[in-house]
Amino acid sequence: MDDATDAESWTHATRGDGEAFGLIFDRHRDRVLRHSLRLVPSWHDAEEVVALTFLEAWRKRDRVRFVDGSVLPWLLVTATNVSRNLSRSARRYRALLDKLPPPLEREFVADNHAVTALRGLSVSDRQVITLSVLEGFTEAEIAEALGIARGTVKSRLSRAKSRLAETLAPALYERTSS
Amino acid sequence: MTNDYDGAVRRMLVEQVEATRLVSAPSRRRMITTSILSFALAGALAGGAVSAFASGGGDESGQAAQTSFVVDYPPADNLGRDIVYSGQSIAYVGTGSDEIIVADRPADATSLYFVVQCLSPGEFSFELRGRSADPVYGTTCMEEYFDPTDLSDPVGFFLDDVTAVQYAVDVTTTPEAKWRVTLSWIRQNPWPTNDAGQTYGLPWGHEVNPDLIAVDGVNADGGAVQGYVRRSEYEQGWDAAIRPPESTIDIPLVASDGVTTLGTHRVGNPPPDGE
Numbered sequence: 001m002d003d004a005t006d007a008e009s010w011t012h013a014t015r016g017d018g019e020a021f022g023l024i025f026d027r028h029r030d031r032v033l034r035h036s037l038r039l040v041p042s043w044h045d046a047e048e049v050v051a052l053t054f055l056e057a058w059r060k061r062d063r064v065r066f067v068d069g070s071v072l073p074w075l076l077v078t079a080t081n082v083s084r085n086l087s088r089s090a091r092r093y094r095a096l097l098d099k100l101p102p103p104l105e106r107e108f109v110a111d112n113h114a115v116t117a118l119r120g121l122s123v124s125d126r127q128v129i130t131l132s133v134l135e136g137f138t139e140a141e142i143a144e145a146l147g148i149a150r151g152t153v154k155s156r157l158s159r160a161k162s163r164l165a166e167t168l169a170p171a172l173y174e175r176t177s178s
Numbered sequence: 179m180t181n182d183y184d185g186a187v188r189r190m191l192v193e194q195v196e197a198t199r200l201v202s203a204p205s206r207r208r209m210i211t212t213s214i215l216s217f218a219l220a221g222a223l224a225g226g227a228v229s230a231f232a233s234g235g236g237d238e239s240g241q242a243a244q245t246s247f248v249v250d251y252p253p254a255d256n257l258g259r260d261i262v263y264s265g266q267s268i269a270y271v272g273t274g275s276d277e278i279i280v281a282d283r284p285a286d287a288t289s290l291y292f293v294v295q296c297l298s299p300g301e302f303s304f305e306l307r308g309r310s311a312d313p314v315y316g317t318t319c320m321e322e323y324f325d326p327t328d329l330s331d332p333v334g335f336f337l338d339d340v341t342a343v344q345y346a347v348d349v350t351t352t353p354e355a356k357w358r359v360t361l362s363w364i365r366q367n368p369w370p371t372n373d374a375g376q377t378y379g380l381p382w383g384h385e386v387n388p389d390l391i392a393v394d395g396v397n398a399d400g401g402a403v404q405g406y407v408r409r410s411e412y413e414q415g416w417d418a419a420i421r422p423p424e425s426t427i428d429i430p431l432v433a434s435d436g437v438t439t440l441g442t443h444r445v446g447n448p449p450p451d452g453e
Contacts (some may be wrong), residue, residue, distance in 0.1 A: 018192035025188050051187045058194055096190060103183040151393045151412060151445055158444070 005069035014061055025054055028072050035130060039083035048090060053079040055093050061079050071126035073145030082126050091124055091156055103113055118164070125160035132157055246270045249360060261289070267362040271297070272354040276294035279309075280361055286355030287363035290337040290345065308342030370434075378406050378434045395431035395443035405431040405440040415445040 004012070004020075006027070032053055036046035056078050057064060057071070065074045083122055091111035118126060127146060131137045132153075139157070143150040249269040264287040270278050280290065281313040294304040337345075347359055369388040370376035378390035390406035397403045407415075411429045420428045 010416075013195050016196055018196040021195040022188050022192045025191055029184065047183060047187075054187070054191050055194065058191065100186045102181050105194065149391050149393050151391070151407065151416075153444060155394045155444060167302070 005066075006071040007066045007069045010061070010064065010066070010071065013058075021054075021058065024071065028075055029054075031072060031135075031139045032075050032079050035135070036079050036083060038130065038134070039126075040081060040086060044103050045083075045086055047161055048084050048086065048097065049079050049098070051097065052082045052086075052090060052093060055096070056082060065147065067137070067141045067144045073131055073135075075142060077127055077130060077133060077145060080123060080130065084123060121160055121163060125156055125163065128156045129164065133161075189400075209248050231410050245272060260367060261291075261364045264363040264365045266272065267291075267360055269358060269360045270347075271356070271358045272349065273356050275351055276349045278349065278359055278361070280346040280347065281363070282344065283340055284363050286365050286367045289364050290340055291362040292337060293360040295358040295360075296357055297356035298354070299350055302355060302356075302357055303348070303350040304359065305348040305350070306337060306345075307346060307348065309344045372435050374436050376436045378436070385406070390432070390434065390436055393431070393443045395441045397441035403431065403441050403442070406434060406436070407431060408436070408445045411446065412443075419445050 004023070009020040009024050013024070027051060033046055033050050036049035036053075037043070040046050040049055049069055053075055058077060064071055067073045118129065121129060128142055131142045132139065132144065137145070137149050139153045142152045146153070223276065224245045232376055246268050250267070264284045264371065265281070268281065285288075290306075292306050294302075296302055312442050347361070351357065351359055369379040371377050372390070374437075375390035376390050379388050379392055389409050391409055391412055393412075395403055395405055407429050415427045415429045419425050426444050430439055430446050431441040432442045
């Protein structure tokens with residue numbers, strides 16, 4: 001089972017194999033957490049985004065997209081959507097979340113300028129930037145994960161990079177001149 | 179696992195999956211509906227979506243019966259699927275365990291859209307199956323999920339392999355538990371066609387394109403605009419633009435009629451920022 005692709009594990013999970021879904025969680029939890037830390041202001045919130053992302057993945061299990069057998073791009077897109085309005089996203093699962101122990105509060109040092117700039121992007125721009133620049137997926141893979149044309153990925157990426165550059169330029173200036 | 183929280187999340191997820199495990203069908207598990215919701219209740223619970231009633235009520239033989247009515251087409255959270263409803267969407271509202279016989283598949287339908295919703299707290303199992311076959315989709319609605327203030331977002335499934343002669347949904351729950359199942363035959367219509375016979379819309383899967391591909395672009399004033407590019411120009415543009423030295427090429431952005439010019443769409447790799 002460890003060698004199974006996500007798509008294969010997903011098939012097992014949809015037949016009621018809980019461990020198959022646990023395997024997918026084990027495989028991608030760290031990447032989703034790392035991504036979430038860019039989207040929300042605290043470790044606690046990021047942990048909650050991770051839990052909600054996988055719960056949403058299960059709720060929408062028949063609509064999940066796989067890219068080359070991997071569900072990771074879809075999970076990252078879902079994490080971005082969940083983080084947009086965390087309290088609203090959590091409402092559906094509040095009863096379940098309340099049963100969990102409190103997440104550890106950990107210190108983490110984010111590049112505040114970069115994180116602020118990222119959060120200033122529209123969701124569609126944030127999705128392509130995180131998948132492309134931060135997670136290293138190809139434009140074809142992003143197009144498939146998001147269900148949009150490759151050209152649209154190109155244009156959104158170009159636009160998002162320009163906006164990030166505009167936002168980050170003053171911060172970079174501050175750093176280099178201080 | 180790195181801490182108790184991760185482990186607890188993992189256990190919760192595993193439990194969620196196992197809670198939806200399909201129940202192997204016992205021989206005569208199905209019991210008959212114990213009561214039928216009134217139309218008034220159905221209308222109220224449907225949140226105004228009911229457009230017309232088609233049938234309802236139990237029959238005198240005591241056989242399975244559902245309150246059923248035609249509803250507005252349910253919004254499909256379809257991640258890019260371009261679907262067309264084929265025939266009516268029928269909602270079935272009931273209480274307790276029951277079987278729903280799915281209406282015959284229209285000739286042009288390619289998929290079945292199956293939406294389930296719990297209308298009261300309780301444990302439910304919804305299983306969609308070919309009438310003589312094992313379940314193909316199943317889900318369980320646990321009491322702890324139930325939120326009476328949020329009945330607007332039911333769970334939907336697409337069944338794309340519709341080769342069985344007839345389908346049925348088994349609802350298994352406690353006698354007092356209330357539920358709603360909405361069934362719609364749909365046709366996967368990847369792309370609509372304009373007057374010139376050109377298909378237009380989003381790509382299907384990877385690199386499977388209609389004649390006119392939906393993209394973002396800019397209009398003459400530099401404003402963002404959405405439109406379509408011709409497949410041939412799009413593909414040729416990319417071929418030219420990615421040939422060294424890499425460049426960008428602006429290709430015409432048109433409306434879905436394939437003629438009306440809206441602006442341009444840029445293909446190719448833009449130079450690094452700042453250049």
